[in-house]
Amino acid sequence: MVATTPDIRSWCAGRGGPYVLLTTTSAPPPLGVPVLASKALSTSLLAASRRPALRRVVVGTPVTRRVVDRFVAGEALPAALDAVRALAADGIAVTLDHLGEDVTDRSEAQRTRDAYLRLLEGLAPLGLGRRAEVSVKLSAFGQALPVGGEDVAAELVRPVVEAATAQGTTVTLDMEDSQTVDSTLGVLAGLRRDHPSTGAVLQAMLHRTEDDARALAVPGSRVRLVKGAYREPASAAHQEKSAVDTAYARCLDVLLRGGGYPMAGTHDPAMIARVLDLVAETGRAPDSYEFQLLYGIRTDEQVRLARAGHTVRAYVPYGADWYGYFMRRLAERPANLQFFLRSLATRS
Ligand SMILES: Cc1cc2nc3c(=O)[nH]c(=O)nc-3n(C[C@H](O)[C@H](O)[C@H](O)COP(=O)(O)OP(=O)(O)OC[C@H]3O[C@@H](n4cnc5c(N)ncnc54)[C@H](O)[C@@H]3O)c2cc1C
Numbered sequence: 001m002v003a004t005t006p007d008i009r010s011w012c013a014g015r016g017g018p019y020v021l022l023t024t025t026s027a028p029p030p031l032g033v034p035v036l037a038s039k040a041l042s043t044s045l046l047a048a049s050r051r052p053a054l055r056r057v058v059v060g061t062p063v064t065r066r067v068v069d070r071f072v073a074g075e076a077l078p079a080a081l082d083a084v085r086a087l088a089a090d091g092i093a094v095t096l097d098h099l100g101e102d103v104t105d106r107s108e109a110q111r112t113r114d115a116y117l118r119l120l121e122g123l124a125p126l127g128l129g130r131r132a133e134v135s136v137k138l139s140a141f142g143q144a145l146p147v148g149g150e151d152v153a154a155e156l157v158r159p160v161v162e163a164a165t166a167q168g169t170t171v172t173l174d175m176e177d178s179q180t181v182d183s184t185l186g187v188l189a190g191l192r193r194d195h196p197s198t199g200a201v202l203q204a205m206l207h208r209t210e211d212d213a214r215a216l217a218v219p220g221s222r223v224r225l226v227k228g229a230y231r232e233p234a235s236a237a238h239q240e241k242s243a244v245d246t247a248y249a250r251c252l253d254v255l256l257r258g259g260g261y262p263m264a265g266t267h268d269p270a271m272i273a274r275v276l277d278l279v280a281e282t283g284r285a286p287d288s289y290e291f292q293l294l295y296g297i298r299t300d301e302q303v304r305l306a307r308a309g310h311t312v313r314a315y316v317p318y319g320a321d322w323y324g325y326f327m328r329r330l331a332e333r334p335a336n337l338q339f340f341l342r343s344l345a346t347r348s
Pocket of ligand 1: 224226292300315
């Protein structure tokens with residue numbers, strides 16, 4: 001658990017650990033909640049996102065719900081479809097993520113497949129076509145199973161891709177930690193043989209990514225470029241934010257000057273401006289690239305870009321298994337964590 005004020009500390013004490021204890025290092029943010037906004041904190045939160053004991057504490061806390069609602073469209077499909085309708089009314093396309101990762105057996109992976117098939121069935125009557133696609137994490141399809149995980153994931157994700165193609169839309173394979181990149185790109189290559197618009201995600205923080213971007217910047221290839229949300233060792237990834245930003249800008253160059261369909265997955269004003277410069281420089285048509293932002297984050301900017309004539313897609317997560325997603329959002333931005341801590345401090 002994350003504790004700051006004495007009030008929160010005593011609240012946590014009544015609920016058992018483990019805790020990450022934060023101390024003040026800078027001017028107190030609003031409501032006097034002191035937060036250590038540092039790489040160490042981000043690292044702790046990312047580690048926590050994989051710890052079952054902490055998961056139980058955070059998920060079992062009613063007040064967490066209010067904060068989760070800001071980032072997650074709901075626990076069930078109807079709530080997610082309501083969010084899709086509201087975004088569509090604002091001219092914003094969507095990619096839906098049925099939350100869940102790291103399944104431990106084949107039957108759980110089959111449940112993921114079934115949830116996505118139900119999701120696609122739910123989307124069909126909205127008639128949004130390509131403006132409503134889905135994003136999948138292969139770990140939720142069994143990729144990490146000890147025996148034949150990659151094959152299980154490839155087999156179980158295929159019906160989802162087929163169903164998406166049949167209703168005129170597509171699937172993007174999210175990218176998880178660096179150990180999974182080769183496997184995910186391998187599954188992607190297999191899917192693209194029959195379903196060429198299946199999308200990939202590349203994480204600029206990884207040293208290998210500029211090469212991957214070059215390989216994927218080819219006609220028909222949809223690539224979402226993100227900075228990367230996982231804790232990675234220095235051997236695999238840039239550790240400093242400035243280096244990640246520089247790498248992101250370089251990969252944008254590769255993708256926007258290349259022949260594919262780039263999808264800039266970022267909230268960063270500097271990177272959004274870089275995309276706009278590259279679009280102007282290369283003369284890309286408005287339907288040959290898109291911006292992607294997470295549900296609930298910089299919503300004004302989403303609408304502004306859409307009104308300016310750009311394709312904007314919100315990544316809309318929903319489902320009961322929101323813990324890992326939620327912890328990554330807390331880890332990547334101190335303001336998100338402050339919001340969470342304020343909710344704890346003001347709980348009624
Ligand atoms: C559509 C989408 C899909 C993604 N898919 C994946 C994936 O498959 N795999 C993966 O590893 N990661 C994924 N991510 C997460 C990504 O890797 C980053 O962790 C996340 O996007 C934060 O990086 P950033 O580019 O927004 O910039 P950051 O470096 O986090 O922020 C830069 C600047 O952006 C602005 N900003 C950022 N967040 C906010 C906010 N909440 N409110 C206001 N301003 C803000 C601020 O000005 C900030 O200084 C995805 C992100 C998006 C948007």
